[in-house]
Amino acid sequence: VAAVPDVKNPVLLALAVLERSPHVLLVGEGARQFAREAGVPTCAAEALITPRSRARWEAARARGGAAGGHGTVGAVAVSREGHVAAATSTGGTLGKRVGRVGDSPLIGAGTYADDASGAASLTGRGEAIIRVVAAKHACDLLRQGASVLDAARSTVAALERVGGEGGVILASPRGGLAFAFNTARMARAWCVGAGAEGDDF
Ligand code: ASP
Secondary structure, three states: OEOOOOEOOHHHHHHHHHHHOOOOOOEHHHHHHHHHHHOOOEOOHHHHOOHHHHHHHHHHHHOOOOOEOOOOEEEEEEOOOOOEEEEEEOOOOEOOOOOOOOOOOOEOOOEEEEOOOEEEEEEEOHHHHHHOOHHHHHHHHHHOOOOHHHHHHHHHHHHHHOOOOEEEEEEOOOOOEEEEEOOOOOOOOEEOOOOOEEOOO
């Protein structure tokens, strides 16, 4: 889903689109109407603006509205049976134009999952991620036999080729996990069911 500023958990709405509609991507008013029909809660858009985000936006405006800064949350998962899934949620980039759609809701760009290859979720400058169709790029490499680490590194290299910065997390149907990024940092963690967990891959 895209352009849904008043849905608190867009991943739940995306899951409803996947499971309960014949479609892949719903945006704007149509997505909000589907949320109401599917029982996915909506809220006032202002309720999703944190004081920290507002302060950063005001500071950026004071500097002349320079774009930059992101805050994506992504997840990839693999089941015991080898089924994979990916989910990516973002508020977009600071200072973006009204109407701008980033990579996160675009299947193959910021998010992709296919049991035949793997699952990927990206963060970073969405325009570069879209240009190289980064999540699909990563999963195609897995399908061709690359290791999860090589596929993750190659994906960041593809971003660099178009001047982009960002990061990727990757899971293979056999349970391999990897990440790579060229930003200053990228928070990440893993867990196995409700048991083991960590932040070192
Ligand atoms: N990828 C997101 C976008 O361009 C931003 C982010 O990673 O937070 O919309």
